[in-house]
Amino acid sequence: MARHAVTLIPGDGIGVETSAAMQRVVEASGADIEWQGAEAGESAIRAHGVPLPPSTIESVKRTGVAIKGPVTTPVGTGFRSVNVALRQALELYVCLRPVHSIPGAGGRYDDVDLVIVRENSEDLYAGMEFEAGSEEAAELIALCEEAGLGRIRPDSGISIKPISVTATRAIVRYAFDYALAHRRSKVTAVHKANIMKHTDGLFLSVAREVAAEYEGRVAFDDRIVDAFCMNMVIDPSQFDVVVFPNLYGDIASDLGAGLVGGLGIASGANIGEKYAVFEAVHGSAPDIAGKNIANPTAEILSAAMMLDHMGEQACAERIRAAVRSVYAEGETLTADIRKASGSSLAAATCTEFTDALVQKLGCG
Numbered sequence: 607m608a609r610h611a612v613t614l615i616p617g618d619g620i621g622v623e624t625s626a627a628m629q630r631v632v633e634a635s636g637a638d639i640e641w642q643g644a645e646a647g648e649s650a651i652r653a654h655g656v657p658l659p660p661s662t663i664e665s666v667k668r669t670g671v672a673i674k675g676p677v678t679t680p681v682g683t684g685f686r687s688v689n690v691a692l693r694q695a696l697e698l699y700v701c702l703r704p705v706h707s708i709p710g711a712g713g714r715y716d717d718v719d720l721v722i723v724r725e726n727s728e729d730l731y732a733g734m735e736f737e738a739g740s741e742e743a744a745e746l747i748a749l750c751e752e753a754g755l756g757r758i759r760p761d762s763g764i765s766i767k768p769i770s771v772t773a774t775r776a777i778v779r780y781a782f783d784y785a786l787a788h789r790r791s792k793v794t795a796v797h798k799a800n801i802m803k804h805t806d807g808l809f810l811s812v813a814r815e816v817a818a819e820y821e822g823r824v825a826f827d828d829r830i831v832d833a834f835c836m837n838m839v840i841d842p843s844q845f846d847v848v849v850f851p852n853l854y855g856d857i858a859s860d861l862g863a864g865l866v867g868g869l870g871i872a873s874g875a876n877i878g879e880k881y882a883v884f885e886a887v888h889g890s891a892p893d894i895a896g897k898n899i900a901n902p903t904a905e906i907l908s909a910a911m912m913l914d915h916m917g918e919q920a921c922a923e924r925i926r927a928a929v930r931s932v933y934a935e936g937e938t939l940t941a942d943i944r945k946a947s948g949s950s951l952a953a954a955t956c957t958e959f960t961d962a963l964v965q966k967l968g969c970g
């Protein structure tokens with residue numbers, strides 16, 4: 607088996623615990639990894655004075671692959687979000703978030719199997735904001751009025767929502783290519799094109815154009831985002847690969863996580879042409895950090911996605927099988943899952959749950 611160099615960014619809060627658990631499980635799967643530690647978030651501020659030091663970006667550029675715990679962006683550092691900055695620096699234009707039921711995880715359904723493909727570079731995440739009362743906001747308000755767009759209250763803050771043909775074409779193509787590569791039969795585009803004609807409307811028309819290139823190979827439909835949310839709750843089995851602009855994709859990820867057992871099991875990846883950074887959907891959860899009670903499943907399943915990406919599918923599948931087995935047995939599960947399934951059984955610690963996985967992998 608080839609040895610793979612991987613940048614490991616443990617991050618903040620529960621990231622310290624979930625990353626250590628993930629490392630143990632990946633090693634127990636038989637994968638041969640050379641971990642190269644790097645910092646982001648609060649630990650990076652302590653060591654380098656900035657939340658995203660150049661050495662972290664350089665490490666990912668060297669290895670090509672990183673696995674990252676959640677990071678908090680401390681207020682007043684000049685950074686809007688470390689996560690957004692990292693995605694921009696590495697041109698990670700795809701955010702991939704599978705939503706799969708794990709029997710025993712306390713989800714609302716046992717048969718959810720869909721994939722969220724979220725555009726990662728623009729929309730309201732572009733960071734173009736004007737503070738209420740600022741000169742720039744006043745200029746923009748005057749410009750809109752001059753252009754006959756109507757009146758904006760002078761005490762308004764303003765965020766810009768850019769949606770481009772280029773980025774939409776790239777993300778929708780990725781969704782269709784993903785569907786083909788993973789034998790999935792349908793792509794659904796989610797939008798609010800009836801209200802935002804020049805942004806979401808553009809997203810929908812570009813999605814239709816791209817869909818035409820795949821006609822006969824992958825089916826296509828679209829949903830308005832509010833109807834999508836209702837349909838997800840009523841019957842998620844109608845969705846297969848679902849492609850979103852940035853903000854709706856973020857919200858849908860948590861909705862999807864909630865349907866299958868919560869943030870503790872929701873995995874994800876940020877992917878670009880050259881680099882990929884794998885990370886759980888959840889944040890640093892400061893309320894439970896340092897208590898050894900966090901659920902590391904989300905980061906462990908993100909690592910399985912990373913192993914798939916590196917061509918180590920057998921190790922990835924061993925990890926997924928071990929996870930399914932520990933959940934199905936139901937003896938050693940963390941507090942979030944006990945709560946989601948309404949169980950009064952004692953909860954396992956993060957370490958005990960990880961021990962159970964390592965044992966399943968034959969390394970106990």
Ligand code: ATP
Pocket residue numbers: 620676869870871887888889890891892893894899900901902904942
């Ligand atoms: P962000 O803004 O970065 O998304 P947040 O504080 O809004 O962060 P999270 O940190 O993702 O949201 O999580 C919200 C809550 O869900 C946490 O406070 C915690 O109680 C719970 N939670 C999240 N991840 C986990 C996990 N891996 N294990 C157990 N509980 C979790």
